[in-house]
Amino acid sequence: MNSLENEAKKLFSGPGVYSFKDRKGGVLYVGKSINVQERIFQHLKAEGEKSKSMVSSSCKVDAIPVASELEALLLEAELIKKYLPKFNSRAKDDKHALYIKITKNDVFPKVLTSRKGDDSRSLYFGPFPSSSTVKKVLRQIRKVIPYCTQKSTSRRECLYSHLRLCSPCPSYITKVKDKDNRYRLTKIYKNNINKIIDLLMGKKTSVKRKLEHEMNDASKRQNFEDAARIRNQITELEYITQPFRNPAEYMANPNLLEDLREREINSLYKALKNNIENLNLPERIECFDVSHLSGTLSTSSMVTFMGGVPNKNFYRQFKIYGQKTNDDYYMMYETVKRRIKHFKDWGTPDLIVVDGGKPQITAAKKAFVEIGVNLPLVGLAKKLETIIVPRGEKFLEINLNNNDPAIHLLQRLRDEAHRFARKYHFKLRFKSLVG
Template sequence: MLTSISNLEKQANNLPHGPGVYIFKNPANKAIYVGKSINVRERVYSHLHAHGTKSQEIVQDASAVSSIPVLSELEALLLEAELIKKYLPRYNSSAKDDKHPLYIKITKEEFPKVTVARREEGAGRYFGPFPSSSTVKAVLRQTRRVFPYCSQRRLGKRGCFYSHLGLCNPCPNLVKSEPEKSEYRANIKRIIALLSGKTKRLEKQLLGEMTAASLREDFEAAARIRDQLRQISYITKPYEKPKAYLENPNLVSDIREEELRTLQDILSTYHPSLGTIHRIECYDVAHTGGKNTTCSMVTFINGEPEKNYYRRFRIQKVKRADDYGALKEALSRRLKHLEDWGKPDLIVVDGGKGQVSASLEAVNQASSLGGVPRPPGRWDRYATFGIPVIGLAKREEELVIPTREGGFNVIALGKGSPTTKLLQRMRDEAHRFARAYHFKLRLRELLPSKT
C-alpha cells in the first residue's frame, strides 16, 4: 500500500495545477475511477491521503494516474461525463445511473418552473439533451446563481427552501404584487435567452438596466446586475467539446503553444534577438485614492500560471495615487532577485506608454540587477537587460511596445486572437492578485487591532 502511494505520488507530481480530468487505472490499464477538479494535482493528492473507504480502495487498486488538462471548469465537467460513459469505471457510481439523456424544462404556467425531464413531453420549453445528470445539475446550479427561479412543483403559502438562500427570488409563494410577478417572469425570460444562446442581446439589455439603476442611484440593484453580467460571462465563455479532448489529450498544451508562438511572432519584429518565450511576468497596481497601494507580480510558464513564483509588493515610498511610481518601485525591488527568483523572458505591465516607461526607468536607475553590477551599454530603451517590456492598454486591448528611438509601437490586438487571450488571462490574474492583497490591507486597517 505504501509503495503504491509512493508511486502514485511521483506520477501526481507531473499533473497540472489547473482544471482537468484525472483517471486512476489498475495494473491491467483499465480505468477504475474518473474525476474532475479545478486543480487536478491537489485533488489527486487529496485522494492519496484521504481516510474515506472509497478513496482508500481506489488507491489500493490503482497502479497509475493520468490527466487530461482542459481550459475551464465546465469543460472538465462535460469531459468527465463523457469518459465515465466511455469507460464505466468501477468506482464511479454515476456510470450506472445515466442511461438516458436529460432535458431542462421550463413549464408553461403563471409562474413557470425550471425542472429536469427525461423526455420532451407536455407543454413547455425544452433545452438539451445533456449527457448526464451531473452536467444538468451543474448548468442549473450556475444558472440559478445568476437568475433565481422556482423549482417547487406545487405552490404553497410559505416561502420555499431556496427562497431562504436567495435562489428563488421573488418566490411565487410570497408574490403579492404585479411588480413582483413581472420580476419573476423577467428572470424566466432571461434564463430562456441564456439557454438559447442569445447572450449578446441579454448582456446588452442588462447593461442598459445597470446604467439606469446607477443614474437613479440605486447602487444595490446596479451591483446585482453587474454580478449577473460577470456570471453570464463565466457560463457562456467559449469552450471545447469533450470530443476535441478525446481526439487530442494534449489540446491545452497545443493551444498554449499557439498563443506563445503568435506573441513571439509579433515581438520578434521589434526584438530580432528575442529567444523562445517560456516565462512571462505580469504586473498590476491596486490602491484606493493612493492608500494601501500594492503591486502584484504573477508568473506564467508555458502559458500557465505558476503560483509558486507569484510575488506581491506593499508599496512604501509612494504616498499618493501614482501608478507609475508604484510600478517603478515594485520592479526595482523585483530586479534585485533575478538569481533567486529567476529571470523572465518577457515583462508585461497592465497599462500603456506611461507604465512601460516607468518599468524601463526602474532598470535604467538600478545600480545592479540580482546582485550583479550592471555592465555599461547593456541597457537600452526597449528592454530591461535583454528582457523585453510591453504593456497591455485596457480600453482597446492594444499592445504597447517601446522602440530604440524612444517612441512606441501600438498594435491593435485582434479580438479573440491567441495573443489576446494569453495577455488578457495574465492581466486579469495580475489584477485579481493585486486587488486581493489591497483589500486585505484595507481590512486590516479598518478592523481594530487585537489587544
C-alpha cells in the first residue's frame, strides 16, 4: 500500500487514464479521471471489497496524461479492449460490452448505443466500460455534430431538432416536397454521420477541414447565419479535442502530451525570438478576447496557459463599463489596463496574446504605456491566422505553416479565450432576460 501511495504522489493531477498492475506487469484495472492523482488516492482509501481486493493485488500504478475528456474516454475504452483487465467487471463479457453503433447503410444512418451484435451492415466503436462513458462520448460529439437517434422517421420532428442537436432532422427531410432540396438535406445529414465516424477514428483534422470548407462555402453564398453556426462548431470541436490524438498514439508513447506541449512552446519561441526583445521561453502565456451584443453586456476574458496547459486558477472575466462599450479598441485597452495592475497578486506572463490584429495590439500598447510596463505582445489575426508583432510604430506579420506547432498553441489559446468570453457573455445575457 505504501509503495502505491508513493507512486501516486509522483503522478500528475490533470486529466488522464490510469492503470493498476500486478507484480508481473499485468493490467488489473483501467480507469480515467479529470484528476488522476486524486482518483488513485480514492481507490487506495476505498472501503469496498472489490477496491480492497484490487489494491491488495496491485504492485504498480501507471498513468497517461491526455488533453481532453473525449481523449480520455476513447483511450480508456481502447486500453480495456486491449488488456481485458480483471477488475473492469464487464470487460471480459462481450455480451455485456457497450458499443457506439452507426447504422451506416440506412437512408438516414443512426447513432445508437448497443450490445455488439452481428449486424455486418453497421459500424461499431468500442467496447466502452459503462453506459455513462458511452453517453459522455456521444454528448461531447453532439456538441459539434448533430445527429438523429430516432429508430424510424415520424410525422413530427424530434425534440432534439428544436435544440439543433438533430439537424437536419430525418423526419423533417422526408416531408420536404422539393426533390433537389430533399437531396441536399439528405447529403448534409450523411456528411454529418461521416464526420462522426472520422472523429471516433481519431481523424480530428479531417473533420475540422470539412467544417472549414462548409463555412467558407456558406460565406461565399452570403449565408452568414450558417457560416457563424459552423464557426461555432469548429470552436467547440477545438475545445473538446484540444489537442486531439488517436488513442493508439498515446498507447505507443505515454509521454505524448508532454512532448507535444514542449514542442509547441519551443516552436513559438523560435518563431518570435528574433522579433521581440527580451523574450523568454513562453512558459506562461495570457490571451485576451472581448465580447458584446450591439454595445450591451460588454465583457472580456483572460485565459492563462502554463507549460502549454490551461490553468483555470488564472482565468479572469471582466465587465466593461463606460460610454464606449461597443468599441473593441476601447474594450481591449480597458481589459489589458486592468489586468496589468495585478502583477503582484496574479503574476507576470512571458507573453501576452490578443485576439485580433493591429487595432487590438495598439489598444494593449496604450495600456502598457500608461501603466509603464513593456511586455512581449503579439496578436493573432483571424482571417489567415497571421501573427502580428508590434515593432515601434510599425507591425511585422509572421505567417507560419498551418501544421506548425506554434500556430496550434496560439489557436488553442485564442479559441479558449473566445469560448470563455462567450460563456460569461451568455451568462450575463441570461441574467438580464430572467431579471
